[in-house]
Amino acid sequence: MSGRLVLVRHGQSYGNVDKRLDTRPPGAELTPQGREQARTFARGVAQAPGLLAHSVATRALQTAGEIGAELNVPTHELDGIYEVQVGDLDNRNDDAAVEEFDRVYRRWHDGDLDVSMPGGESGTEVLERYVPVLTDLRMRYLDDHDWTSDIVVVSHGAAIRLVGAILGGVEAHFALEHHLANTESVVLAPITDGRWSCLHWGSQSPPFYPERAADPVEDVKAASDPMG
16 A cells, blocks of 8 residues: 655744744744654654655754654655745735735635735646645655555645645635644545545544634634744
8 A cells, every 4th residue: 555645834933933924945943842843743653754855944844854853764855845935925924914815825725826926926836836746756656556655745834735725625615724733734645547635634534624614713823823
C-alpha cells in the first residue's frame, strides 16, 4: 500500500503572534512555542516519514528541522510550496488588509481563481507553482507500490487549504470554515487516475461538510491568525 502525503502547516512564528500577513520568503522565525509544536507533532508520528520536505520560508525550514531532529530524518527544501503571496498586503496586520485578503481568498474557493491579491498572486498562479511539486512527489514515490512510507511536507496554511480542497475534492466552504492551527495537517492519499482522497483535515475526518451555523471557535481562530 502506498504512503500518504501529509501537508503540515509550520509551527507558530513571530509573524503569527503579531497577526501579520507574513508571506514573502524568508519571513519570520519560529517562536519557542512554535519549535515545541513541531517537536510535539514529531512525537505523535506513528512511523518516521520516508521523506521530510519544507518550503523556502524560514518558519517551514525550522519546523522541519525540529521534526527531523526528533525522528532522525533528513530534511529537503522544495521550491514552489511557499505561502500565498499577498503582494501589497504583505507584513500588514490592520483590519483592512486582513479583510481584503479574506475577500480575495474566498473568491478563489468559490471558483474565481484568476482574481489576484493586490500586487500579488492569483489562485491560478498559486496552483501552477504548487501542484506540480506534489505531482512530482507522487510520481517519484507514492505511485511506486514498493513505497509504503508517508511524505511529510511542511508548508503554509492558506496555500495548504486551497490546494488540499481542490486536490482532495473538499467542499469549498468547509475549507474556508476550517482553518489549520500551527502544525495541523491536511492528509491526502493517492487514488486512481491521478486523483487524491482527503483522509484528514486538521482534527476533522470525512465527510467534510461545511457548518452552516456560525462557529464562534472558528471565528476566533480566523480572527487571531489570518494565514491559518
